[in-house]
Amino acid sequence: xxxxxxxxxxxxxxxxxxxxxxxxxxxxxxxIGVSVYQITSVQDHKQHILKALAEAEANADIIIxxxxxxxxxxxxxxxxxxxxxxxxxxxxxxxxxxxxxxWRDYVKQPLQQVNLDQALMPSKAKVLMNRVGSAPGIWIExxxxxxxxxxxxxxxMKTLMQEEVLPKLIKKYKRPFIKHKTLLxxxxxxxxxxxxxxxxxxxxxxxxxxxxxxxxxKVRLRLSGKGINAQELSxxxxxxxxxxxxxxxxxxxxxxxxxELEVLIAKKLTKCHKTLAIAESCTxxxxxxTFTQHAGASAYFQGAIVPYKTQSKINILGVSENLIxxxxxxxxxxxxxxxxxxxxxxxxDYALATTGNAGPTKGDSEAEIGTVYIxxxxxxxxxxxxxxxxxxxTRVIKKxxxxxxxxxxxxxxxx
Amino acid sequence: xxxxxxxxxxxxxxxxxxxxxxxxxxxxxxxIGVSVYQITSVQDHKQHILKALAEAEANADIIIxxxxxxxxxxxxxxxxxxxxxxxxxxxxxxxxxxxxxxWRDYVKQPLQQVNLDQALMPSKAKVLMNRVGSAPGIWIExxxxxxxxxxxxxxxMKTLMQEEVLPKLIKKYKRPFIKHKTLLxxxxxxxxxxxxxxxxxxxxxxxxxxxxxxxxxKVRLRLSGKGINAQELSxxxxxxxxxxxxxxxxxxxxxxxxxELEVLIAKKLTKCHKTLAIAESCTxxxxxxTFTQHAGASAYFQGAIVPYKTQSKINILGVSENLIxxxxxxxxxxxxxxxxxxxxxxxxDYALATTGNAGPTKGDSEAEIGTVYIxxxxxxxxxxxxxxxxxxxTRVIKKxxxxxxxxxxxxxxxx
Numbered sequence: 087x088x089x090x091x092x093x094x095x096x097x098x099x100x101x102x103x104x105x106x107x108x109x110x111x112x113x114x115x116x117x118i119g120v121s122v123y124q125i126t127s128v129q130d131h132k133q134h135i136l137k138a139l140a141e142a143e144a145n146a147d148i149i150i151x152x153x154x155x156x157x158x159x160x161x162x163x164x165x166x167x168x169x170x171x172x173x174x175x176x177x178x179x180x181x182x183x184x185x186x187x188x189w190r191d192y193v194k195q196p197l198q199q200v201n202l203d204q205a206l207m208p209s210k211a212k213v214l215m216n217r218v219g220s221a222p223g224i225w226i227e228x229x230x231x232x233x234x235x236x237x238x239x240x241x242x243m244k245t246l247m248q249e250e251v252l253p254k255l256i257k258k259y260k261r262p263f264i265k266h267k268t269l270l271x272x273x274x275x276x277x278x279x280x281x282x283x284x285x286x287x288x289x290x291x292x293x294x295x296x297x298x299x300x301x302x303x304k305v306r307l308r309l310s311g312k313g314i315n316a317q318e319l320s321x322x323x324x325x326x327x328x329x330x331x332x333x334x335x336x337x338x339x340x341x342x343x344x345x346e347l348e349v350l351i352a353k354k355l356t357k358c359h360k361t362l363a364i365a366e367s368c369t370x371x372x373x374x375x376t377f378t379q380h381a382g383a384s385a386y387f388q389g390a391i392v393p394y395k396t397q398s399k400i401n402i403l404g405v406s407e408n409l410i411x412x413x414x415x416x417x418x419x420x421x422x423x424x425x426x427x428x429x430x431x432x433x434x435d436y437a438l439a440t441t442g443n444a445g446p447t448k449g450d451s452e453a454e455i456g457t458v459y460i461x462x463x464x465x466x467x468x469x470x471x472x473x474x475x476x477x478x479x480t481r482v483i484k485k486x487x488x489x490x491x492x493x494x495x496x497x498x499x500x501x
Numbered sequence: 502x503x504x505x506x507x508x509x510x511x512x513x514x515x516x517x518x519x520x521x522x523x524x525x526x527x528x529x530x531x532x533i534g535v536s537v538y539q540i541t542s543v544q545d546h547k548q549h550i551l552k553a554l555a556e557a558e559a560n561a562d563i564i565i566x567x568x569x570x571x572x573x574x575x576x577x578x579x580x581x582x583x584x585x586x587x588x589x590x591x592x593x594x595x596x597x598x599x600x601x602x603x604w605r606d607y608v609k610q611p612l613q614q615v616n617l618d619q620a621l622m623p624s625k626a627k628v629l630m631n632r633v634g635s636a637p638g639i640w641i642e643x644x645x646x647x648x649x650x651x652x653x654x655x656x657x658m659k660t661l662m663q664e665e666v667l668p669k670l671i672k673k674y675k676r677p678f679i680k681h682k683t684l685l686x687x688x689x690x691x692x693x694x695x696x697x698x699x700x701x702x703x704x705x706x707x708x709x710x711x712x713x714x715x716x717x718x719k720v721r722l723r724l725s726g727k728g729i730n731a732q733e734l735s736x737x738x739x740x741x742x743x744x745x746x747x748x749x750x751x752x753x754x755x756x757x758x759x760x761e762l763e764v765l766i767a768k769k770l771t772k773c774h775k776t777l778a779i780a781e782s783c784t785x786x787x788x789x790x791t792f793t794q795h796a797g798a799s800a801y802f803q804g805a806i807v808p809y810k811t812q813s814k815i816n817i818l819g820v821s822e823n824l825i826x827x828x829x830x831x832x833x834x835x836x837x838x839x840x841x842x843x844x845x846x847x848x849x850d851y852a853l854a855t856t857g858n859a860g861p862t863k864g865d866s867e868a869e870i871g872t873v874y875i876x877x878x879x880x881x882x883x884x885x886x887x888x889x890x891x892x893x894x895t896r897v898i899k900k901x902x903x904x905x906x907x908x909x910x911x912x913x914x915x916x
Contacts, residue, residue: 097714099537100681101528102723106519108542113516122514124549125542127523130712134539157692158713159702198692239715241893266515277572277613287574297545298573299512300654308517364807370793371786374807378785381861381894383809389817390807392779392789395847398804402817402846431817432810446796478656479796 087261088123089115090146092138094153094163095238098127107152107243114247119261120148121312130154135166139233147231148255153238155221157200164208164224167235171226173208178222181205181213185220214250218242223250232258263316267323268299268308268342271334272492276300279307283333290326293319302485303492306342307334339495347491348376354498355386355436363432364390365403365424367415368442368458373487388432393424396450403427416441416453418461418470425463425470436498437463438490442475444482458486462497469497502676503538504530505561507553509568509578510653513542522567522658529662534676535563536727545569550581554648562646563670568653570636572615579623579639582650586641588623593637596620596628600635629665633657638665647673678731682738683714683723683757686749687907691715694722698748705741708734717900718907721757722749754910762906763791769913770801770851778847779805780818780839782830783857783873788902803847808839811865814856818842831856831868833876833885840878840885851913852878853905857890859897873901877912884912 091111097103105127112122123146128134135154142149154163168175182205189197204220207213214223214234219242224235234251236243255261271279276298280287287296293313299306309326313319331338340350355362366373374390377383393399396415400407405423413419421441429437442458443451455477461470471493475485506526512518523540530537538561543549550569557564569578583590597620604612619635622628629638629649634657639650649666651658670676686694691713695702702711708728714721724741728734746753755765770777781788789805792798808814811830815822820838828834836856844852857873858866870892876885886908890900 096710096712096725097723098524099527099540100531100725101524101526101537102681102683102721103714104519104521104524105540109513109516109519111516112514116515122516123544124553125514125520125540127540129538138539156713156715158695160710160712193690195690195693198696200695201692241896266517268517275608275610277616278610280573280615281613295511295575297511297575298571299518300571306517308512310511310515370798370802371789371791371805371807372794374786375790376786378787378807378809379895379898383785384865387785387809389809389813390786390805391817392786392793392805392807394793394799394802394804398847401848402804402806432813433816450799480794481656483794 087120087148087259088146089120089148089150090123090142091125092142092149092151093125093127093238094130094135094151096130099129107238107240110240110244111150111152111247114252115148116264116266118252118256119264120255121264130160130162132162132166132169135163136170139170143228143231147259149231149233150251151233151235152243155235155237157198157204157220163235164206167224167226167233168208171208171210171228173210175206176209178205178207178213180215181207181222184215184222188220214246216242216246217249218245225254262312262314263319264310264312265319265323266308266310267327268306269327269330269334270304270306270339270342270347271337272304272339272488273337274305276305279305279334279337283330286330286333291322294323294326302481303488339492347495349380351491351495351498352377352380352382352386356382360435360498361386361388363388363428363434363437365428365437365439366390366392367394367399367424367440368444369440369483369486369490370394372483373438373440373490376487376491388434391428391431399424403431414451414453416443416451416457416459418459418472421459421461422463422468422470425461425468429463435464436494438494439463440486440490442482442486444479444486445477446479456482458482458489460486460490460493462494464497502535502563502674503561504535504563504565505538505557506540507557507564507566508540508542508653509545509550509566511545514544522653522655525655525659526565526567526662529667531679531681533667533671534679535670536679545575545577547577547581547584550578551585554585558643558646562674564646564648565666566648566650567658570650570652572613572619572635578650579621582639582641582648583623586623586625586643588625590621591624593620593622593628595630596622596637599630599637603635629661631657631661632664633660640669677727677729678734679725679727680734680738681723681725682742683721684742684745684749685719685721685754685757685762686752687719687754687903688752689720691720694720694749694752698745701745701748706737709738709741717896718903754907762910764795766906766910766913767792767795767797767801771797775850775913776801776803778803778843778849778852780843780852780854781805781807782809782814782839782855783859784855784898784901784905785809787898788853788855788905791902791906803849806843806846814839819846829866829868831858831866831872831874833874833887836874836876837878837883837885840876841883844878850879851909853909854878855901855905857897857901859894860892861894871897873897873904875901875905875908877909879912
């Protein structure tokens, strides 16, 4: 059972937007046992879309198309699909009703003819009703294959995938089981990691593949298996993980399935009724945002201070001016004082603090670009670490956030 | 002059990572007049990669491949390229030297044989030296076409694109000019926008295309043109923009080329020597991070407070407890007090504040999910607005950040 994803839109090919839909669709299809053979992004150009549809029909059983279903003139997907299937457009009453409801309850702006015309659907299509937007999805079967077209707006695509596409695919096709399990490691590079597990890797069964996914300061190690017996597949993957864990125990921090590090931390703090506050200078709000993006943060997250300017470290956070003068604003002494003061101000169990120089130029400190100090304060006292995280601003900030999460996760899972 | 981008890696097809490289490469190629015909993402599978290479060779002049050049066993791109060109691998002395240098100066971990073997290169290839990683790029010419293979690690790919690939392509090919100009609009949907500019759109010359890119609370309107005379192309696009601006004056906020809203704000504040501080509750650090991600933030950004819990709005920010009791924590009175207090604490010219309920459950307030208040404090006093931003947490946070940027941009550009 193979799928191909076709994403349509000049904005993808000229690099104006990043295609995030394909990853979502790939993950969702995998979860029901469908592999994605290929992702193809093409221009808003009829002949090119027709060619991509024909190639996908040759390669895959399920063809999923996103984009180009909007109300404006650059949206040509619906007409092109009609041409591909030698079909015509007919007005669908349920879609018209849905559009009128959306405009009345949510959009609250005048309803245009172009919006009403989104109810024109290929006559051969089953309509996939879009609860959250005006462009419905299209489902057309041809022999044993199915073509599915959805709008490119991520929320609309996701809602249609969950409410319409996945249930229909599950009903229509027999599918194998696909399992992925990903181990998160922090602190060593992929070749060092590969050397540690070489013998184990060489003895993996054929139907389990291993992949290394390196990124800033961490390597994800993914085991992927496919089979017709879900239980056997799970057992074998678990067995392999039990075998590899002792080989990587110094660098292993958790499983991706359990969520990224901040999710593991959030669960642990919530469970233990502990609270966290953050004082972040060089990470500029990103560490707080990493936690608060997830629902339920208010169970443990007290808040943050971003004392970006040196003066605010003194005035607002209450770090001693003399301490800063003596050690400089990027120093172990200052990051520790920041964590301690933050914990006090927010009356939290833990406080995390960062200070450093993310570049590209030096700020209120003579510290080399890429120097970052991270501290954790708790009832046991305060500890800090120094890092050199390179000279690319975006990467320094991301690596500092990852390092802070890594340190803090180790700290709270220690006992 | 057409290019095709092939990205290799199971992690893309199973949705474990989002392919950000293609957008970067697409934008870079456009900047030198090369259009991207198609982006194709394929599995780590030899036959599939060979098929994708053959199809790309049929469609495009320039074939750019990323991914699968790492040192581990799942990296098969180099061997597959060898097979495609009926070539063999030979050890390259300069690459060996570069790898040894990187390990000595940066990696500081034991150098493995697999890393040294990254110096094995197809004999027909020109080596594209990778200053920031161990996998060099590969450049192979075949008749008038060129195949370029780069590692998938974004920083390495970007460095190779800028230092090697773009200069070599400019030297090798005659190229037309491609110009994009994108207008940012906030506040109305794409169909309303389309209705406002319909006559203008219908009269655009053939070689200029218009695209609508809607996202949370904003629509980007992109004009794209291609031609052999750069000056004429620019003049025509400028002429069209002059014609459309009066039609959209209530919703137009700036050009994307000038940067996103926070970049426009940053430039303006820096130029006028004005400063900004932020007190953000429901946006949880994201508004601060939106500013601090860009270099130069310390010129105007004083810092932020994220008073996530109600108690910290009182203790740290100094909002009156009675005011909160009287109006509730999600109210115009409280967001205004937050902005005023924040401006005072940071001694800044402006302060932005947000409070609201991002969901999915209600917090310390009875306010409906999606209710957000935003305030701006300045020497002239304080103003606030109330919004209803839906019931999806991620979208509420993003929309609130976009709204805050929109309001603040209007405020500081008013005079």
